[in-house]
Amino acid sequence: MRLVIAKCSVDYAGRLQAHLPLATRLLVVKADGSVLVHSDSLSYKPLNWMSPPCTLQSSEPDDEQREAGIVETWRVTHTKTADTLVVSIYEILHDSDHELGIDPGLQKDGVEAHLQKLLAEQIEVLGEGHRLIRREYMTAIGPVDILATDAAGASVAVEIKRRGDIDGVEQLTRYLELMNRDPRLAPVAGVFAAQEIKPQARTLAEDRGIRCVVLDYDAMRGIDDSHTRLF
Template sequence: MRVVIAECQVDYGGRLTAHLPMARRLILVKADGSVSVHADDRAYKPLNWMSPPCTMTVLDADEAALEATTADVDPRITQVWVVRAHSGDTLQISIGEIELDYTAELGVDPGLQKDGVEAHLQQLLAENPSAFGEGWSVVQREFMTAIGPVDLLCRDPAGSYVAVEVKRRGEIDGVEQLTRYLDLMNRDPLMGEVRGIFAAQQIKPQARTLATDRGISCLVVDYDALRGLDNAEDRLF
């Protein structure tokens, strides 16, 4: 991973355009090829980013000036990073004064270890896709994306893909995690439109509100019922 703190200007071009004026920011370049630009707020969410697979070309100030489409080039710019995705989108980071430039090898990460209940809940849902509704099927558990595994990749009765994030307790962080997976998966033309389900034993109101706002469905899962320990027909009320 490469960590850079520098004055920078950021321009995103492609399906949408975005511009960040020159300011001091944190830039992360990860081993998977992803590049993200962060401010000193907004928790972990970057201001702009490019997900892998992508390539990065570094131009010095003179090369950048020759390729510039306008004559107005900020004299503070010392180099320009041009990050290109396979989709044709580009992320151009114009670098000014660099305060920190550090590279470290993190090695292979073992991944998030789910607690016993959460892991078992994921397994039970995989074995009982009817919990999502009639006609549902599970394509794969731990479906790997470039930023981590989706707990369950399912198909609904219409044959559309659905990404399911499973938590014991549903909070905002889980919704954010699923949002990132969906953003990446929906860029894959082979998958078509992928929607999401946030499944948990309990879902906090704030998490439900955020999920609804982002078009993600919520499912409260009865753990005991899935284990066959709670038969609805045996209940008095």
């Protein structure tokens, strides 16, 4: 992982247009190829980012850019969509590389872990003909909650959350990109399963061909009958 603190401006061009004016920010380049632009606010959320597969090219400024004070330009291009993230760097305050190694993944507890167990036991919630292969299927970047097959025998990777947001969709996207390189599994479809899925997350998932499934925790535990509810 490369961490760069720099005075920079950022422009995103593609399905949407966005501009971040000159300011001091944290630039994160991860081993999976993703590039994230952070400020000292918004908690864990980046101001802008580019998800893999993408390429990063660094170049020295031309005469016009040099006169404007730019010392380096990053152009990050998404391989599939051709969207671009252009980072114009005016000053580098810190630049370091760190080898983090393989992360074992989040150890889940509470409701989320119980949801995984229940869904594994009731895999037909995903649809008739689905069959469980295993829970916590390990990949090089962490474990997929559930690996299953559908009625046609095709592989299905399932990511489970209590509340489904964009970060969960991004996480599943990374798993799918990796798993679809494995000829033993490919093609692998994705299912994003949660008790509640935010509209933005649903839109992003469906745009990427990922199916969303809302899980009824009480019904799966057998303590709530949705057919006898008044509301």
